[in-house]
Amino acid sequence: MPRIESTAARLARLGFADAAGAARLVEQAEVDLDGLLESLVAVPDPALALTSLTRLAEREPAALDRLRADEGLRARVLAVLGVSAALGDHLVRHPGQLELLAVPTLVEHRAALLRAVGAEPDAAEPRASAADPLVALRVAYRGRLAHVAARDLTGQATLPEVTAELSDLAGAALEAALAIARAEVDDDEVRLAVVGMGKCGARELNYISDVDVIFVAEPRDGADETKALRTATRLAQAMMRACTVATPEGSLWEVDAGLRPEGRSGPLVRTLASHLAYYRRWAKTWEFQALLKARPVAGDLELGAAYVEEVNELVWSAATRDNFVEDVQAMRRRVEAHVRSEGERQIKLGPGGLRDIEFAVQLLQLVHGRLDPLLRRRATLPALAALSRGGYVARDDSRGLAEAYSFLRQVEHLLQLHRMRRTHVLPTDADDLRRLGRALGMQVDPVGEFTTRWRRHANEARRLHEKLFYRPLLQAVARLPDSEARLSTAAAAARLRALGYVDPDGALRHIAALSAGVSRRASIQRTLLPVMLGWFADTPDPDAGLLGFRQVSDKLGATPWYLRLLRDETAVAARMARVLGTSRYATGLLTNAPEAVGLLGSDQELAVRSPEALFGEASAAVSRHGDDTETAVAAVRALRRRELFRIAVADISGLIDIERVGVALSSLNDVTIQAALDAAIGKVSAESRGPLPTRFAVIAMGRLGGMESSYASDADVMFVHHPLPDAAERDASDAAFAVANELRRLLALPAPDPPLLIDPDLRPEGRQGPLVRTLASYRAYYARWSSPWEAQALLRARFSAGDAELGAAFLAGIDELRYPAGGVTDGALREIRRLKARMEAERLPRGADPALHTKLGPGGLSDVEWVAQLLQLRHAGTTPSLRTTRTLEALRAATAHELLDAGDADELSRAWRFASRIRDAIMLVKGRPGDSVPADARERNLIAQTLGYPPDGSEDFRDDYRRVTRRARHVVDRVFYGA
Template structure:
């Protein structure tokens, strides 16, 4: 025990983390390590290195003498033992391979591995046999792997040299596995080439990784193609098994052929002609991106070179193919979504990880490599260097990203070497972090220094889209001092086109206008634009987003808070980009109320404001301009413009559903009508030099009455007045007409915002009837002339503005008509059904698809609303819960009353929400109203995005709309026409 304690004390002084355990290892081994203990101190993990060293000494005592005698062998062995427990285990099992670590090189790997499996490289008929060959292959492979790792960990090879050796070693293993496969199944009359893909193809393979391949085969001269392909498929399958099979020495790695045409659903082996036919007709852009890395690695070398030469022509023309932009955007979104789903400690797929960098470099190669052959490199670092030399990427950015990539790859290698397991997750255990830091040369504070460097490099890589894609665009057009190689105009246009900008030349003009010059404003824009351009590219219409951003910036650029807000508040800038690139309607509102940018920061700022707050603000605006009705209403319309923008952004951001949108817009319209009415009454009263001789109210009808206004809705209203006591009826009527006409005039004045047009056509006698009636006149008309359709229209009648008492009196007066005791007659029901059928036949616009018209089409708004209204006309007299102006509330009440099956209500409500949402989205996207789902693919794609579908969800949206409305129509046929 005292001896163990003294050894432990010595080890502790030398810096061993677990000196007691290591001391027991030394004493148990019974060997004298002497000066080797001090040599262990330089290992990344001295305790780990000691564990392998003592086991080696027990197995092969003479190994210690060789380590003492050979400084090169000692340095490499201890460096390896201090990082890789797995390769330490291998050398303990095979001490005969230890001396090879000191050699500068081991010769050609392919020849060695072929000899290991009994296949002389020069033999036409290999003699590799059975499970013994599999074991021998693994032993030889790991021996060479240990040699690469030892030189790597001793700092004697660069990352690129290490990955190239690992890739060549994998190719040699594939060749040896192919030799084993030939002895197992033969090769028949087939020539088979194995094409390395991914990191293997690019000669940047990891220590442990799946090896991606594609198989191509041709029949030998005069042979039958079908038989040859069957033989080649058996050979490929046997080769894959030879690599992945478990043995006493483990397995090599999985051979993954998932990148082949049609993926795992396609044949494992194809002829060259079959490959080319697929790529020319069916391949997606991501497949050409994968083919950037293609390289022959095993099998028939001539066939392999022929394959790569043929596909290269297709790879470098991929940027000219249809749907290239859409494919690129979809690929970027998939990568970014995957990246966001991973934790930040995932150095491959996490934010700022290796996959992020590799994808970005490959995309730039595809965009610019068609015209610049110097960019046609397989490996990431060499491609990044070529992009920098060609001026496609800034030199500083290229250098920084290369450093980040190199650091992350070295960390990845250290993680995998420890247990020879495929992992990319940084450990949290300080002991593991200490080993990583020391292996990278960090001695003073390995854990702290490693963590700092990792976060710095990951953060740098996380901003790579800004750096690689967008910052060089500013250099190209902003007339900045020549600090870097300038991206050419044609290259800048190609890049913007690949990122989704339809008018790259126009986009470059906007960028130049925003970022050129030496002003503080231009300097901030140069900071903002690389980020904003990326966000614009993620919207349905990047060109519109950039144009809108320029217009708003020019209006607000001199305002101190604007650019500072965008620079400092990421959420504001990102939401602004989304709005500008999605909605022309919202953009137009922002053009005339640019200060509304300030409300984009948080969801709370986009919450719908209460009616009383809006009324108070509108009333204050009118009271400030009592003698200027036009100015008062202009102020109220500015308020309306701002609140429309708030509602539109909340809608686009998914913060409010379609019912709440309708309520918010209807409330805003009520407030606007009240303010216009107040201004009109003030003006008419001033002109008449006295109080108005009549009470006046505005009755909301149609969608306004139902609190279901859309962005494109007119204000369907009726005007009612009631002379005050003692007033002459003629005088009262003249005053009421003056007020009604003034309200219409004020709201129709030209202004830079969406108008609120008054539509009074639902009044008695329509356009032929008087614009304003007294309450008594309405009562007389309805008592004598009312038809079923007018009763139906009055179901939506609701007090909107003016004299609340008069509004309530009007509502009570029409209740008898719209909620008749005992319900409407069977004859009235038949009339309503006939009217509905006639509307379907006559009012649908010519050429409109009945399945896609949101208002009058099958299963659209009219269908659902007429079902609700017929239920109300028949039953609301006895069922007060049905007495509502709102469609969905009426349907829900009908379920409670047992008048409608809950399943039918769910179908109808879904269709109403869907059609209303589409109708609103058309207005938001296009900036003008429309009732039909667009037939053009681009417009429909924009509409689907605004409705929350993914970028490739246009067809899903169309299918959903057809399905929902088709189901609703079946319910309408049963409940409305047959019920």
């Protein structure tokens, strides 16, 4: 016990954190570690190194003398043992491989690994002959891996040298595995090349990773191609198995051939001609991105070089492909999806991780490398340096990203070395973080310093899209400091086109207008634009987004709070970009009411306001302007414009569904009509110098009555009045007409906002009938003259504005007609069906595709609404819950009372929602109404993205609509037509 205490005291003085534990380990090992303990203190994890060292001494006592005698060897071995438990285990099992670590310089790998498996290194096609070549390969490979790690951890090799040597070592292992495969498979009739991809191809491999490859084969002279390919496939499979199969010494790594044409669904091996035929006809841009890194690594290197030479021509012309922009966007979405799905401690796929930097560098190479051969580099750091030299990336940005990339790669190596496991997740344990920090040379506070440096580099990399894609665009059009990288106008246009801008020259003009000059406004725009350009690129229509941003900025740019808000509130700027790049309708609203930018700050600001709150504000506006009715209604319309913007943004942001959109728009229209009606009544009363001699109400019909208004809906209404007891009927009637006409005039005045057109054509006798009727006149007409279609139309009747008591009396008077106690008669049913069939045949616009017409097409809005209304006409007399003006509520009530099958109701509701969303999306996107799914592919793609489909989801969107409405039409045929 005293001896252990003495050893513990000594170890404590040396700096061991757990001196007692380390002392027990030293005493139990019963070996003399004098001359070595002091060296252990400097390694990243002294306790880990001590554990492996004592085991090594027990296995091979002479090893300690070797370490004492050779200072360089001692430093390299202890550095490895202080980081890697896995390589420590290996050296304990194979202490003879310590001699490899005695060599401080680069060693040759290919010949050594071939000799290890019993193959002749100088043979044209070496074959293995060792007793157990799989085990021999693993032992030899790991010994050389330990040699690389020793040079890495002692600073005798730079990061590029380490990754290159790891890649060459992997290539040598593939060659040795191929020699093992040749011992199993006779390959006299075929040439097989192994082309390295990914990090292996770029010579930037890490310590433990899948090795990506592609196999290319050619029959030898006179050999049958089919037979040769079959042999090559067996040879490739045997080679992959030689690397991946488990042995007492473990396995090497997975050999992944998934980057081949057609991926895992395609043949493992192809001829060169077959590869080229696929790439020329079928390949996606991401496949050419992968081919950036292709390099022959094993097998027939001459054939591999021919493959790389041929595909390079295709790689550097990929940016001219018709689908380049779409493929680039798909690549960016995949990266973003990884970023969202991984935690921030994931240094490869997380935000600010390695994949962010690699992807951006490769995309810039594809965009600019077609015209600039100096950018055609496989590895990330040389490519980034070339981009900087060529002026495509600012020098400071390039330096910062290179530092971030190098730091993250070093951390990645240290994480993997510990257990030789493929991991990219930073630990949370303090001991693990301390080992990482000390391995990177941080001694005072390794945990704190490591965490600080990691976050700094990750934040630098997180801004890579701003730094690499967007900021240099400004240098093409604006005066910026000479230290910044500069792009030619052509190069800037090429970059914008690659990011999805259809009119890059127009985009450059907008950028110039926004950012040129030395004003504070231009300075802030130069800060904002790189970020905004990236966000616009993620929207359905980047060009429209940038144009809208310029228009809003032109109106508000001199307003102090506007640019400050965008600069300081990321959420506002991001949502603004999304809205401007999605909706011309919302953009138009914003350019006419730019102060509404302030609504974009939070979801709470976009919450739909209650009708009561809106009416209070509208009433105040009317009262404030007194006798000036036109100014009063203009203020009410400005209020409506702001609220339309609020609803549209909430809709685009997915905060409200289509039913709530309809209710919000209908309520807003009610408030607008009520406020305008108040103004109209005030004016008519003032002109007649007395109070209105009649009570007046507005009855909502159609979609307004159903609380299902769309952005493009007119206000279908009927006007009803009831003379006051002492009023002359003629005076009352004249006053009512004057009010109705003034209401329509006020709401139709030219103004910079979407009009609310009053459509009274659903009144009795249509346009030939009087504009306004008394309550008694309506009752008399409906009692004597009404037709089935009018009863059906009245199912949507709802009080909207004016005298609520009169409105209630009107509705009570029509209930017997629209909710008949005995249900609809057979004659009326035949008339309704005949009218529906006639409408389908005659009202569809000429040239329209019925299957894609959302209103009148099969399974569209009209189909669903007529089914709901027929159920109401039949059953609402005895089923009060059916007495609703809303389509989906009627379907739900019919289902609850088993008047409609639940499955049928689901099909109808799904079609109604889909069609309604499309009609609203058309208005939002184009700024003008439309009832058909667009035939134009670009327009259809914009609508599809607004509805949540990916940029390449246009055909899926159209097919989904056809499928949903086809199913709904089957229900209509059964339920409505009785088929």
